[in-house]
Amino acid sequence: MSWLTDRLAKLMHDRNQPVEAVARQLGIERSRLARILDGAAVPNDNLLKRLARHFNEEPEAWLAQAGRQEAAATPAPDPPRGFIRVAAVADIPAGGMKVVCNGLAVVANVQGRFHAFGNLCPHAGGPIGEGFLEGSVVECPWHAGQWDITTGQALTPIATADIPVFETRVIDEAVEVRLAPGVQARPGGGQA
Structure with missing residues (x-):
């Protein structure tokens, strides 16, 4: 799990906010938020800032933390198969x-x-x-x-x-x- 998925899961659990409620409040698709929580999708900077504000946290800190941790945690890509x-x-x-x-x-x-x-x-x-x-x-x-x-x-x-x-x-x-x-x-x- 990445910093972002861990942080979101913890905040949503601690505040008893299910995926449906957070997605509705942010105006995004429930499936999109679920994919972010699963680590299958990465939000752009705009959505990352909105998520931070939703949980009353500093957006710039989320950008810095998510960017630094995601880059460090990303494994080397598999070599592409070809054209x-x-x-x-x-x-x-x-x-x-x-x-x-x-x-x-x-x-x-x-x-x-x-x-x-x-x-x-x-x-x-x-x-x-x-x-x-x-x-x-x-x-x-x-x-x-x-x-x-x-x-x-x-x-x-x-x-x-x-x-x-x-x-x-x-x-x-x-x-x-x-x-x-x-x-x-x-x-x-x-x-x-």
Whole structure:
């Protein structure tokens, strides 16, 4: 368990606040908070500050503690399996997107540069790849959360966490993506 998951679990237990109540008070999905408590998701700085304030604690201390501990506790990543051919360059025009890897990822063409990112909206599970792309900003079609597809950074308050971004390359007029090991482990993760 990380500092953040330990701290949240303790505060919620000590104050007798179940996941549903905290999620409702913060205006986030119950499943999102549950994933944070399980250590399966990491909140962005905005949500981390809101959690600290909810428990009447100093947001900057939470940012410092969570960042320092998370970095120290993160094991070395498994070596990636390799690139997966997902589309022809011609299949994704400039300003366009294509959902790939059995719906797990999206490839976007921003002025001739290809970027790949996770297709699952962390706010409510919406299909980000069915949203709108303007420059390097993608917007979820369900609740208008926005992310920078070059970094995965959440750009709006409703975007409760960053999205994963994946390495891309073009070989022989084909776009290839290297998924993160956690995404590869999901059923169908290695298929285009």
